Amino acid sequence: MADTQARRPLKRILLKVSGEALLGTADYGIDPAILKRVAGEVRDVMARGVQVAVVIGGGNIFRGSGLARAGMDRVTADHMGMLATVMNGLALQDALESVGVWARVMSALRVQEVCEDYIRRRAVRHLEKGRCVIFAAGTGNPFFTTDTAAALRATEIGADLLLKATKVNGIYDDDPTRNPRAQRYQTLSFDKVLDDRLGVMDATAIVMCRDNSLPLRVFNLMNAGDLLRIIDGEDVGTLVANGL
16 A cells, blocks of 8 residues: 555645756756746745745755866865755745745755754744745755755655655656656655666665655656645656555
């Protein structure tokens, strides 16, 4: 039987947004149109009474692993990547507040002049008060991806569902950009994701979701309205959960 957590009414979700998703049609930085649309969809979800937290990446500005491959010290490169996520978090906070949503950026690195430190109980309290909480700076540690940060924060705050926003509408058995015959999975177990090395998230994040029975849904951020359709119970993208 499928993991029952995947079928419960959603009270609290965590949305993982990659930095690359914020690029839109640009080569670098943030596409204001994409940022505004994401903010509007988060507002609409919160209007349904669902509490929303966001983990945001920084690949549109700096990607630590890429800098490391180019010869930079990995720890230094990862810290630069974490600071890039703070910049994206502040941009999303501004976009949310421009559409009437109170938001707080909480950083795993101490940047007190521009955002709050991450404290789990304070984050939960913000959510309970109807604020969108944006988690920046990953886990605060080098060598960990923002996917792992998303799984960690979702578990810590007791989210009902982790949503990973990508540029494809789910998980496929092959790269759909290279193979037009690639087949999309409607549902998957965490073990199959690991065994088949499907690569939708890093293994640490998948294991954390599996071991904490945290359902994961992968969907296409570029499809306007898909986030709200998921909240309304429609079968969008690919669901990964225990027992599937």
